[in-house]
Amino acid sequence: MSAILPTVMSMRTRDGVRLDADVYSPDGPGPFPVLLMRQPYGRRIASTVTYAHPSWYAARGYLVVIQDVRGRGTSEGEFEPFIHERDDGEDTLEWVSQLPGGNGCVGMYGFSYQGTTQLFAAASRHPALKVMAPAMCAFHLDRDWAYEGGALRLYNTLSWAAQLGAESARRRGDADGFSACYGIGHAPSPVQLIDPAAPALRETLADTFYGDWLDQAPGGDYWRQRSPGTMLDDVDIPALHVGGWYDSFLTGTLSAYRHFQKGRQPQRLLVGPWGHLPWIPQVGQRWLGDSACSPVDDLQLRWFDFFLKGENNGVTAEPPISLYDLGESDWKDFSAWPCRQAEKWYLASNGRAGIDPHGGLLRARPDVGEPVEDVWVHDPWRPVPTQGGHLPPSPGIQERTALDARPDVLTYTTAALTETLALTGEVRVVLSCAADVDSFDLCAVLGVVDPEGRSHNLTQGYARVAGGVVTVSLRAVCATVAAGQCLRLSISGASYPGYALNDGSGRVQGDIRCSDYPIMTLRLDVSESWLELPVVSATDNG
Numbered sequence: 001m002s003a004i005l006p007t008v009m010s011m012r013t014r015d016g017v018r019l020d021a022d023v024y025s026p027d028g029p030g031p032f033p034v035l036l037m038r039q040p041y042g043r044r045i046a047s048t049v050t051y052a053h054p055s056w057y058a059a060r061g062y063l064v065v066i067q068d069v070r071g072r073g074t075s076e077g078e079f080e081p082f083i084h085e086r087d088d089g090e091d092t093l094e095w096v097s098q099l100p101g102g103n104g105c106v107g108m109y110g111f112s113y114q115g116t117t118q119l120f121a122a123a124s125r126h127p128a129l130k131v132m133a134p135a136m137c138a139f140h141l142d143r144d145w146a147y148e149g150g151a152l153r154l155y156n157t158l159s160w161a162a163q164l165g166a167e168s169a170r171r172r173g174d175a176d177g178f179s180a181c182y183g184i185g186h187a188p189s190p191v192q193l194i195d196p197a198a199p200a201l202r203e204t205l206a207d208t209f210y211g212d213w214l215d216q217a218p219g220g221d222y223w224r225q226r227s228p229g230t231m232l233d234d235v236d237i238p239a240l241h242v243g244g245w246y247d248s249f250l251t252g253t254l255s256a257y258r259h260f261q262k263g264r265q266p267q268r269l270l271v272g273p274w275g276h277l278p279w280i281p282q283v284g285q286r287w288l289g290d291s292a293c294s295p296v297d298d299l300q301l302r303w304f305d306f307f308l309k310g311e312n313n314g315v316t317a318e319p320p321i322s323l324y325d326l327g328e329s330d331w332k333d334f335s336a337w338p339c340r341q342a343e344k345w346y347l348a349s350n351g352r353a354g355i356d357p358h359g360g361l362l363r364a365r366p367d368v369g370e371p372v373e374d375v376w377v378h379d380p381w382r383p384v385p386t387q388g389g390h391l392p393p394s395p396g397i398q399e400r401t402a403l404d405a406r407p408d409v410l411t412y413t414t415a416a417l418t419e420t421l422a423l424t425g426e427v428r429v430v431l432s433c434a435a436d437v438d439s440f441d442l443c444a445v446l447g448v449v450d451p452e453g454r455s456h457n458l459t460q461g462y463a464r465v466a467g468g469v470v471t472v473s474l475r476a477v478c479a480t481v482a483a484g485q486c487l488r489l490s491i492s493g494a495s496y497p498g499y500a501l502n503d504g505s506g507r508v509q510g511d512i513r514c515s516d517y518p519i520m521t522l523r524l525d526v527s528e529s530w531l532e533l534p535v536v537s538a539t540d541n542g
Helices: 054-058 085-096 113-123 141-146 154-171 175-186 190-194 199-204 210-215 250-261 296-309
Strands: 007-012 018-024 032-039 063-068 102-111 129-135 239-246 267-275 321-325 330-334 343-349 360-363 373-378 409-413 421-435 440-449 455-465 468-481 486-492 520-533
Touching (some): 018 054, 032 054, 032 113, 032 296, 054 063, 063 085, 085 102, 102 113, 102 296, 113 129, 129 250, 129 296, 141 250, 154 175, 239 296, 239 468, 267 296, 343 409, 360 486, 373 409, 421 440, 421 486, 440 520, 486 520
Parallel strands (some): 032 063, 032 102, 102 129, 129 239, 239 267, 267 321, 360 409
Antiparallel strands (some): 007 018, 018 063, 343 360, 343 520, 373 520, 409 486, 421 468, 440 455, 440 486, 455 468
């Protein structure tokens, strides 16, 4: 097979900005349907950290267009994340629908920012866009990307701002600026992490969104203007949604799937075991084997073949939901997202769940004894570190046995299970809590403890709260927990530097400096707290 090499082609937006693209043309006379990806990282990358090279798709009968968005790569203009993507996406759809060799029918693919550009393009309602495959992207920018439960996703925000800042420095030939951003993006210093609002750091990242994300509280107009989920009412288009249990944007993937599922066009959801990238069997510290190899290219090709070529390949007759079971290391298919009533497991304690490794329990029935309170201290000098889960610096499945043994981590563990427990869906924990400050953070991690006493994380959630009875939403999960294993709920007042520390005041993150973080005393009323688990049976599978 001869190599398919790209041809550089350009277009003009409605305001006269030139956007450049690589176009991969298949052999043969055509006309061919078009696959479009719009991305901000340099078009030759083409999301090959997760997908086959564009030439692979071109060799299978598609005119593939990989475009640098405005102000990135060699495209003209100023880059401001998300702001121009609806209009520029619409203009690009108009252009690619008229390319020589194309048949006017367009599909879009890509993950992360490239997934979000699909949603913005769909919001334009251009008739050429027939199908899309958004993967691992935000539906609402504030709560799916920048913040979680009201807390800034610090490490993600800082590293992504540095990556974009480095590209801006490269475009203007600023080697020193590139070097500074490279250092932040690959190994932020302890000083940069503990003081994210420092003037020097703001100055280094001044060409990026970084300052805005620090200063804008979640839920405002700033975020709505940059969230495709606010623009997609009545948009009805076939879509293949791809997510990962340890991807930071899983909530966005599920929100997009549920939104488009309200329409008439077919929707498909696939959630693998992966983090954001790459999609390989190594997930954190655990090797999951061949079952965790990505099936996305093959499935995506069949999806596009059906909707863009009219091939009757049966892809829409298959179960619409495929989820990777983290316990059995295999895929499970469902005819619908499981919606069973949550099963409650109640917290119990001897009052020393942070000190005594056997002091905190999870039980199927509430404790009827005297009320018990667990008290622990959050020290910003040595906050509980981020270890495992969906955020860097150490995402995925990680052993947290030593972390659970810290005195500032409360642990509540079941007895060894006597039978298999299958979980599929959202996990929540309801906590009756208080602190000696106006605002504090709660990190809740659901993990599995093996018969040797080693614990590994399954899923987690985070919330910035003011006390009282609060609900912390953990990430959705699909996992079969074997008999002989235990479930463990771990509660802490930080997960740093995945999330920024809390100064206790309720101020926006941009107003907080490193000297503002206080030592906090936190209290949990164990008798008024419980865990809600999405327990399913074999009959719930499609």
